[in-house]
Amino acid sequence: MDGFKMxxxxxxxxxxxxxxxxxxxxxxxxxxxxxxEQILERLTSTTFKGILLGAGVTAIIQSSSASTVMVVGxxxxxIMTLERGISIIIGANLGTCITSWILSLSGLDGNxxxxxxxxxxxxxxxxxxIGVILIMxxxxxxxxxxGTILIGFGVLMIGMENMSDSVSAxxxxxxxxxxxxxxxxxxxxxxxxLILTAVIQSSSASIGILQALSKTGAxxxxxxxxxxxxxxxxxxxxxxxxSVGAKKNARRAALVHLLYNVISAAVFMVIFYLxxxxxxxxxMNDKAYELDIAIFHTLFNLFKMLLLAHQTKLLAxxxxxxxxxxxxxxxxxxxxxxxxLDDRFLDKPALAMEHCKNVAYKMAADSREALVxxxxxxxKFDKDVYDLVIEKEESVDNYEDKLGTYMLKLSSKELSxxxxxxxxxxxxxxxxxxxxxxxxxxxxxSTKKMDKKEMGFSKKAESEMAVFSDLITDIMNTSIECFxxxxxxxxxxxxxxxxxxxxxxxxxxKRHVKRLRKGKCSIxxxxxxxxxxxxxxxxxxxxxNIAVGIIQTHENGYESHEYLETLDKSENTAFYExxxxxxxxxxxx
Numbered sequence: 001m002d003g004f005k006m007x008x009x010x011x012x013x014x015x016x017x018x019x020x021x022x023x024x025x026x027x028x029x030x031x032x033x034x035x036x037e038q039i040l041e042r043l044t045s046t047t048f049k050g051i052l053l054g055a056g057v058t059a060i061i062q063s064s065s066a067s068t069v070m071v072v073g074x075x076x077x078x079i080m081t082l083e084r085g086i087s088i089i090i091g092a093n094l095g096t097c098i099t100s101w102i103l104s105l106s107g108l109d110g111n112x113x114x115x116x117x118x119x120x121x122x123x124x125x126x127x128x129x130i131g132v133i134l135i136m137x138x139x140x141x142x143x144x145x146x147g148t149i150l151i152g153f154g155v156l157m158i159g160m161e162n163m164s165d166s167v168s169a170x171x172x173x174x175x176x177x178x179x180x181x182x183x184x185x186x187x188x189x190x191x192x193x194l195i196l197t198a199v200i201q202s203s204s205a206s207i208g209i210l211q212a213l214s215k216t217g218a219x220x221x222x223x224x225x226x227x228x229x230x231x232x233x234x235x236x237x238x239x240x241x242x243s244v245g246a247k248k249n250a251r252r253a254a255l256v257h258l259l260y261n262v263i264s265a266a267v268f269m270v271i272f273y274l275x276x277x278x279x280x281x282x283x284m285n286d287k288a289y290e291l292d293i294a295i296f297h298t299l300f301n302l303f304k305m306l307l308l309a310h311q312t313k314l315l316a317x318x319x320x321x322x323x324x325x326x327x328x329x330x331x332x333x334x335x336x337x338x339x340x341l342d343d344r345f346l347d348k349p350a351l352a353m354e355h356c357k358n359v360a361y362k363m364a365a366d367s368r369e370a371l372v373x374x375x376x377x378x379x380k381f382d383k384d385v386y387d388l389v390i391e392k393e394e395s396v397d398n399y400e401d402k403l404g405t406y407m408l409k410l411s412s413k414e415l416s417x418x419x420x421x422x423x424x425x426x427x428x429x430x431x432x433x434x435x436x437x438x439x440x441x442x443x444x445x446s447t448k449k450m451d452k453k454e455m456g457f458s459k460k461a462e463s464e465m466a467v468f469s470d471l472i473t474d475i476m477n478t479s480i481e482c483f484x485x486x487x488x489x490x491x492x493x494x495x496x497x498x499x500x501x502x503x504x505x506x507x508x509x510k511r512h513v514k515r516l517r518k519g520k521c522s523i524x525x526x527x528x529x530x531x532x533x534x535x536x537x538x539x540x541x542x543x544x545n546i547a548v549g550i551i552q553t554h555e556n557g558y559e560s561h562e563y564l565e566t567l568d569k570s571e572n573t574a575f576y577e578x579x580x581x582x583x584x585x586x587x588x589x
Contacts, residue, residue, distance in 0.1 A: 002414065005104060006166050006167070007166075009162060009165070009166035010162075010163055010167060012162060012164055012166075013054060013159045013160070013161070013163035013164075013165075013212070014163055014200075014205070014209065015158065015159070016155050016158055016159030016162060017156055017159030017160055017162075017163060017205060017208055018159070018200070018202065018205055019155060019159070020151075020152050020153065020154070020155030020156030020157070020159050021063075021099075021152070021156050021202070021204060021205065022152070023148060023151060023152030023153030023155060023156075024095070024148075024149055024156055025061045025063055025066070025152070026148065026152070026414075027145050027146075027147075027149035027151075027152050028060050028061055028147030028149055030145045030148070031142070031145040031146065031149065034242055037404045039308050046087075047087040047309060047310070047312055048087075048428075049087075050084055050086075050087025050088045050090075050091060051087050051088070051090050051091035051094070051305065051309060052091060053088060053091060054067060054071075054087065054088035054089065054090065054091020054092040054094075055091035055092070055094040055095035056091075056095065056096060057059065057091075057092075057095065058091065058092040058093075058094075058095025058096055058098075059095040059096075059098040060330075063096070063202065063204065064092040064093055064095060064096035064203060064204075064235055065201060065202065065203070065235055065238035065239065065369045066090055066348075067088065067089075067092035067095070068109035068236075068238070068239040068253075068257050068353070069238060069242045069344055069347075070088055070237055070345070070348065070400075071085040071088050071089055071092075071239075071253055072085075072239055072242050072243050072250045072253045072254050072344060072345070072506070073242075073250070073251045073342045073344035073345050074247065075250045075252075075253040076246045076247050076249065076250030076253075076339065076342055077339035077340050077341075078245075078339045078527075079339070079340065080319075082249050082252055082253055082256070082316050082319070083312055083313065083316050085256070086253075086256050086260075086280055086315055086316060087309075087312055088218045089253070089256060089257050089260060090260065090304070090305055090308065090309055090312075091300050093232065093235075093260070093261070093304060093305070094301045095303070096203055096204055096235075096301075097294070097297055097298040097301055099204035099207065099295045099300070100204070100207045100208075100211065100293060100294035100297045100298070101493055102157075102295070103157075103207070103208050103211050103290060103294070104211065104290040104291040104294040109570070117443050120497075123157075124130070124153075124154040124155075124157040124158050124161070125154065125158070125389060126154075127149065127150045127151075127153055127154040128151050128154030128155060128158070130147070130150050131146075131147040131148065131150030131151035131152075131154060131447065132147065132151065133147070134147030135147040135148065139416075141416060141417055147192040149318055150248040150576060151561060152483040154428070159336050160208055160212060161404075162210070163208070163209065163212035164211075164212040164215045167213055167215070167216055176253030177227070183223045183226070183227060183573070184220070184222040184223055184226075185226075186225075186226045186269060186273060186415075187226070188226070189223060189225070189227045189229075189230065190226040190227070190229050190230035190233070190265070190269070191228030191230060192226075192227055192230060193206065193210075193226065193227035193228060193229065193230025193231040193232075193233075193234060194230035194231070194233045194234040195230075195441045196209065196230075196231070196234065197230070197231045197232075197233075197234025197235050197237070198234040198237040201235075201237060201238045202235070203231050203232060203234065206231045206234065207231060208292065208532035210224065210227055210228070210231075211290040211294075214287075214288055214289050214290055214292075214293060214585060215289070217287050219287065219288050219289075219293075220281055220285055220286060220287055220288055221281075221285070221286055221288045221292070221296075222284045222285060222286045222547075223270070224288040224292070224293055224296065225284075225296065226269070227271060228293065228296060228297050229265045229300065229324055230260050230265075230289060232265060232300070232301070232304075233258075233261045233265055235261070235322055236257050236258040236261055237255070239254040239257045239258075239330070240254050240255075240257075240258060241383060242344055243255075244255065246360070248323050248325065250322050251314070251323050252319035252320060252322075253319075255319045255323060256315050256316065256318075256319050257281070257481065258309055259315055259318055259319065260304065260315060261304070263307075263308065264303065264304035264308060265306050265472060267307060268300065268303055268304075269306075272527070283469060289311060291500070298367055303312065310339055311345065319508070323406035337402075338359055338398070338399065338402040338406075340355040340358060340359050340407040341355060341356070341359060341403065342355075343401055343409070346409055346410060346413060348438070349413040349414065349415050349416075351417065352406075352413075352418060353410065353415070353422060353423065356403060356407055356410065356426060356541050357422065357426070358405050358421070359402075359530070360399075360403060360426050360429070360433075360483075361483075362394055363395075363399035363400065363403065363430060363433050363434075364433050364480045364483060364484065365480070366392045366395045366396050366399070366437070367392070367394050367396050367433040367434070367436045367440070368436045368476055368477070368480055369388075370388075370392035370393050370396065370436075370437045370441070371436060371437070371439075371440040371472070371473075371476055371539065372473060373385050373388050373389045373392070373444075373478075374441070374443040374444040374447070375442070375469045375473060376442040376468060376538055377389075377443070377444055377447035377448075377471065378443070378447055378457075378465055378532065379462070379466075381447050381450065381451035383449065384450060386444050386447070389444040390441060390444070391441075392437060393437040393438065393440060393441045396433060396434050396437040397434060397437070399430070399433075400430050400431070400433070400434040403426070403430055404427070404430060407423055407426060410423060411423060411427075413548055421553050422553070424553075425549050425550070425553045428549055429483070429545070429549055431545055432542040432543075432545045432546050433542075433546075434493070435538070435542050436476070436539050436542050436543075439535040439538050439539050439542075440535075440539075442531065442535045443532055443535050443536075446528050446532050446535075448533050449528065450525075450528055453524070454497065454526075455524060455525055456514065456527065457525065457529070458521055460511075460515070460589075461508075461512065461515070461521065461525075461529065463589045464508050464511065464588050464589065465508075465529075465532070466589070467504070467584075467586050467587070467588055468501075468504050468505075468508060468533065468536055469536075470586065471497065471501060471504065471582075471586045472501070472536045472539055472540065474497065475494060475497040475498065475501065475539075475543045476539065476542075476543055477489060477541055477542040478493055478494055478497065478547075479491075479494055479546045479547055480546075482546075482547055482550050483546055483550060484493070485552065486554075487550070488550050488551045488553075488554040491546075491547035491548070492547075492549050492551065492574070492575075493547075493578055494546070494547030494548075495544055495547060495548070495575070496578035496581075496582055497540070497543075497574055497577035497578075497582050498540045498541065498544040499541065499579050500583050500586055501536065501537055502540075503583070504536065504586065504588065505533050505534075505536065507538045508529070508533055508588070509530065509533060510528075511512050512526055512529055512530075526527045
């Protein structure tokens with residue numbers, strides 16, 4: 001019964017440890033707002049910088065597996081080359097050592113006040129209580145994130161203490177001591193470390209378990225060395241699972257992680273145990289405690305880095321040799337893929353949100369190009385330009401489909417308040433960009449009809465349409481600029497422009513009727529002109545939606561109709577001044 005109770009206490013401690021690590025990492029990630037991942041994504045121009053960044057980010061998010069999975073995602077999406085990803089993988093392995101150093105605090109000895117304050121059993125409850133206070137009694141999002149970090153750290157250390165306490169009685173159990181002796185066999189110890197880490201998918205947690213067991217005094221260096229080496233190989237499982245179904249380069253990144261750990265483990269074990277046979281390391285029979293395990297874990301990872309950091313090209317070549325390129329394996333329909341929207345990033349909502357914004361910017365750019373190209377056809381039809389409009393509209397449709405589906409998945413994740421507002425905005429605006437591209441196609445089809453029937457605008461109508469086209473190009477450019485730069489001040493210029501668009505649309509149609517009565521224009525051309533100006537007006541409406549969305553999101557809400565209803569244009573001096581300036585700028589000849 002005592003044995004069963006001990007097992008339950010150990011499992012409880014492990015559960016608290018894993019949960020605390022998850023909460024800590026989650027809090028740190030939200031605190032960074034996705035900036036850590038963005039830095040990791042962009043600043044890997046040299047091997048040294050990649051190693052440094054990989055180590056730093058992993059030390060902060062407390063998971064080499066998470067860092068490596070992100071690298072697999074970056075490589076899969078084409079954001080990062082395989083060679084650059086390798087340097088981050090090397091750094092991630094080094095960065096995971098920080099956890100073992102934090103956990104070694106539980107092994108501090110001494111009665112001094114400072115030492116007692118550094119003991120987890122003393123400071124962990126205090127941190128947890130402070131964290132609870134910050135979450136419950138403060139509304140600022142930043143303070144809540146700090147509270148989450150403190151709670152996570154406190155729970156992690158409490159879990160570590162529970163594990164240590166639950167196994168402390170094992171030092172009196174002969175069968176446990178004899179079991180630990182068996183682990184002195186290098187290959188068996190390596191296998192135990194590998195399997196344990198593969199099962200719980202966290203090298204930090206398996207190191208923590210080893211450090212907890214070390215408190216029994218039954219763990220020697222002969223036990224610890226092969227187990228630690230095995231733990232470093234076992235952590236590769238998460239990335240390997242993540243790469244299933246990914247592109248070849250992503251699978252290669254996961255394979256490099258495995259090769260890096262297997263090769264370095266093999267070289268280290270051959271050198272270490274060969275020297276042990278020759279020199280006979282006396283310390284191998286000494287007891288290994290928490291700090292000893294942290295030191296050896298760090299030294300082993302430094303050895304791995306020094307051994308292979310300068311061999312990133314060799315590792316990449318080996319991965320390519322194992323997972324070979326084959327032209328016939330090229331995926332069908334790859335041009336319709338949006339690689340930035342990788343499901344692996346959904347576990348990092350802030351990073352996934354950043355990728356959604358980048359894809360939305362591309363969508364906006366394609367929508368703009370479709371419109372500008374369509375407008376250019378009004379004066380002179382060109383088959384190649386017409387085909388470009390159709391191509392860009394198809395691209396925008398694809399972006400809307402992929403982005404909308406991805407953002408719905410992302411909406412189920414735990415997002416920060418700012419990201420939640422941004423997600424809501426994007427879900428609204430991608431429809432506007434898609435409709436703008438549809439209107440661009442309508443305009444292009446109207447010009448194709450004119451070309452086919454050899455029709456054309458009168459000189460007067462042509463000059464009027466030139467002014468109208470310039471205004472539509474201006475409102476589109478302004479809308480996209482305020483969207484990309486999240487400039488709510490610039491967004492206030494769009495609605496006055498939209499008012500001028502409405503005014504010009506009515507005036508141009510009125511002038512056309514006069515020309516029609518005088519026989520200066522045909523009925524067929526009247527239909528074409530009406531279609532194009534109506535498309536112009538609808539495009540301006542969608543630009544207005546985009547701008548209002550930006551303004552409302554900055555005011556912590558999104559309701560375009562409410563904003564426009566409360567905007568008293570007759571009494572708003574700033575609005576009226578902008579309207580007059582655009583009215584004077586875009587005057588019909």
